[in-house]
Amino acid sequence: MSKASTPASQGQALWNKTPKANAELFALTYGALVTEVIRDSDEDVAKINETLEGIGYSIGIRCIDEFLAKSNASCRSFQDTAEVLGRTAFRMFLGIVVDVQHAGDGFRLTFQDNPLALFVELPEQYKDLEYNILYCGVIRGALEMLNYKVDCTFVKSPLRGDDVHEIRVDLKQVVAAGAGDDYKDE
Secondary structure, three states, X not given: OOOOOOHHHHHHHHHHHOOOOOHHHHHHHHHHHHHHHHHHOOOOHHXXXXXHHHHHHHHHHHHHHHHHHHHOOOOOOHHHHHHHHHHHHHHHHHOOOOEEEEEOOEEEEEEOOXXXXXXXXXXXXHOOXXXXXXXXXXXXXXXXXXXXXXXXXXXXXXXXXXXXXXXXXXXXXEOOOOOOHHHOOO
């Protein structure tokens, strides 16, 4: 990848090179996972949301290495990281186009297409279920590996009647790089 290429074009190039899974199979597999989490959590919606976010977090801390190795992305600031995350990573892994809007110490990711939400209708008893919260966990885990502690919230979703999907990411802390005092020579 040339340094002059944009995050969006990098994302498209990486998407074109990546082996694809059938979107319907992907959506149905995630739906089966959510169903199993619901059963395991005794239908406690707060516990379900926490579990799905935790699964996403585990995915995020593992995905970031693959992403950085394949993309040669340069994340020199939190704003650069937001652009690369929204325009390159989402395109590379999910094949979707994401709009990135910067706001203070954070950013918003807005998108129309969501492969996880294909065929999904939430029953009334699960109106508070954050079905797509897996994304928030992935983002939180990946950014933590880049030394950014963030709060990540799904603020809009067509599953709740909104027109688009929107994720808000707020920077809480930039963690100092390095091994820390525990590993310094005595």
